[in-house]
Structure formats: C-alpha cells, structure tokens
Amino acid sequence: MELESLYYRLTVPDAAARERLLAAFAHEADGAAVLHRETAAFAAYGSAAQPLFSRLPIPYRVVPQSARTALLRALYRRAERRIGDAAWPRWPVERSLDDARASAWAHAAARGGIVARTPAWPGGRAPLLITHDIDSAADLSRIAPIRALEREIGVASSFGFVPRLSWPARAAVEALVDEGCEVYLHDIGHDGRLPYAGPAAIAAAFDAVFREHAWARPLMCGFRAGQLLTSPALRRVVADWFDYDLSIPDTERGGPYGDAAGCGTVFPFLDGSLVEIPLTLPQDVYLRHVYGLTAGQALEMWRRKLDHIVSVGGVAVLNVHPVWVNPARPDMWQAYRTFLAEARADARLWITTPSSVVAALHALGDAARTDADAGVDTGVDMPHAAAG
Numbered sequence: 001m002e003l004e005s006l007y008y009r010l011t012v013p014d015a016a017a018r019e020r021l022l023a024a025f026a027h028e029a030d031g032a033a034v035l036h037r038e039t040a041a042f043a044a045y046g047s048a049a050q051p052l053f054s055r056l057p058i059p060y061r062v063v064p065q066s067a068r069t070a071l072l073r074a075l076y077r078r079a080e081r082r083i084g085d086a087a088w089p090r091w092p093v094e095r096s097l098d099d100a101r102a103s104a105w106a107h108a109a110a111r112g113g114i115v116a117r118t119p120a121w122p123g124g125r126a127p128l129l130i131t132h133d134i135d136s137a138a139d140l141s142r143i144a145p146i147r148a149l150e151r152e153i154g155v156a157s158s159f160g161f162v163p164r165l166s167w168p169a170r171a172a173v174e175a176l177v178d179e180g181c182e183v184y185l186h187d188i189g190h191d192g193r194l195p196y197a198g199p200a201a202i203a204a205a206f207d208a209v210f211r212e213h214a215w216a217r218p219l220m221c222g223f224r225a226g227q228l229l230t231s232p233a234l235r236r237v238v239a240d241w242f243d244y245d246l247s248i249p250d251t252e253r254g255g256p257y258g259d260a261a262g263c264g265t266v267f268p269f270l271d272g273s274l275v276e277i278p279l280t281l282p283q284d285v286y287l288r289h290v291y292g293l294t295a296g297q298a299l300e301m302w303r304r305k306l307d308h309i310v311s312v313g314g315v316a317v318l319n320v321h322p323v324w325v326n327p328a329r330p331d332m333w334q335a336y337r338t339f340l341a342e343a344r345a346d347a348r349l350w351i352t353t354p355s356s357v358v359a360a361l362h363a364l365g366d367a368a369r370t371d372a373d374a375g376v377d378t379g380v381d382m383p384h385a386a387a388g
C-alpha cells in the first residue's frame, strides 16, 4: 500500500499541483529523505517481535490491572527511561520529521512555483479528538459521568468498545451518536493476540462482530487496536473494513513495545484508502501511573503537547480511559476538566470526531478541485512553525 502524509494535501489541496510537486519532491535529496523517513517510521511501528505478554498461554488480562500497571512501571524504570531522553521518537514532542517535511516541501514548492499554504483545516482550526477506550464491562457504567462532564463543557467525544469485554447496548450507542459522539471498534478481545492472528482470522473476527450486531456496522467506521498493538496484517484488514485507524502513537515510552515507539508525526496519513490518525497526546495511564507524574504534571504535558500540535497544524488526539479518569480519582478528573475547559475556550481548536476529520480531508480534495477551476483560493492560514 502507498503511504502518504496528509500534510501534502493540507498544504497543497489541488491534486494536480500536489502530484506534480510530489514527483519533483521525490527526486530531490531533502524530499526523498523525508519520504524515506515517513515510510520507515511507519513500517517500524508494529513490525517488532510479538511482545511476550501477548504470547503467554493465559490471557494477560487475568493479571489484576494494578499489577499490570506496576509491571509496566518497573519495566519503564529498568530500561532507565526518563522523560526527555534522546531516543527517537523523542517524547513528549518529536518534531524533527514534521519540521524537515515542512521545510523541504516549502522549498520544493517555491522552486516549482506552487503555493504551499499552512495546513488548511476547516475554519483554520486544528482538530482535537477526544477518545475513550472502554476496556472492560465495568467501564460501561463510567461513560455517564464522563459524558455529563463533557456535556457541561460542551464537547463531543468518541468511544471504542471491545466486543468480547465491553460491548454496549444498542440504545446506549444510539444515545451517544444522537448527541454528536462517535463510536469505533476497539480490538476484539483486547488480549494482545489480534495482530498476530493472520489476515483471514482477523477478517473473520470482524465479520462475526458485525453479523451478530448488524446495527453497529454503519456506526463504527473506525478502529483502534488494544494496547496500540498492531501489525502489517492487522492494518491491511482494518483498511478493508474501516475508514480510519487510531492505533499508532506519534511517540510513546514504555508501551507494549517496551521502548520508544511511534510514527514520529502529528499529521494523519493515508495508508492505501485508510486514514491513519496518530494518537498524539500522552495517555492518562502512562503519565500518571507508569511515568509517575502528578495530575498537575500530566495536565502540563497535555497543554505543552497541544500547543506544539496547534503550532504546526497537526491533529491532537487524546485517549482518556474512564478507568483512570473518573470522579473517584479526583486529581485526574480535575486535570481532565481543566484540559477540556481550556480547549473549549481555545479559538485555535476544532473539537470534533475522527469521521469529521476524515470527511474534512476528503472535502478538502473535492473543494480544492472546484476552487482551482474557479481560480479561487479558500486557503485559511494557521499559525505555523516551519523548520527551526
């Protein structure tokens, strides 16, 4: 499958101009280097050896969650990981690839007489997607307080459900969708095995879910793998079944791959027909329980990363787990409330759902063709930090 960063479409929406520029870009040293780095970073994520926990004869989920978190914390410490280390992708902000792309693309555009604008999101606002992975049956009852908080602040969010662990009632999903929320499929058993099951078995698992729950098929057009554990085979089948995937972090420390992992970009990319939207804000459980930050420090990490994403015009994606962020954990609950309230008041942000981002990217292509015919430039400028 052909991989393409959507940065190119966002900055040069006209398809003919973009293709011309991409062809020239690929033949320049700087451009070719960027394209190579994009592909290599993407291919590396999910191509590592199958993690030990997913090969155990018993499902890793029988280990109590607190013990699992303690184990992750111990592994993180043993690897002598610390925030700010130099491994690639750097954490929490990795900007070298996005900066190199912006710089090389701008130079190529200037040489080719093409205007590359700042990323043209609707209304000139960078998307912020709030997602919630519902990892257990107990989490189903934690949706109501999360939604009450989000409703109070005035934002929609998206929920991922695990067929074998946390499958929701149809009415509950329809109520979420009615208030502007979205739902996606979150793995099958959340046991770390799906990526290694082989394409036919993965497709059969998706097929079984949507045959049993046909009502969910039109509502679930996206996917996220459990533990962000993916593989080339899983991605290939996900592309057949879904419009978008949320399974790859831009940068993460101490995750299932044990080390520094991620695609190193805060821009979505096309993998064949699949829109891959990287998870770009650090996850609650890692910040608070694996890296051992306070809730205040976790909030500061979210703010800092969000600022970076907005400054380059990427997509901010937050994954808040109801098991880690709920009223019974007041410190993280308050941090989440503050983050949401600040984001809601931030005129630079478009708080939306993954499908809306996918639709905007498609519409951008369509509109650009029309605009180009009419000779109109509807580009909306965004605050943009190029290289440096």
Ligand SMILES: [Zn+2]
Pocket: 133, 134, 135, 186, 190, 225, 226, 227
């Ligand atoms: Zn999960």
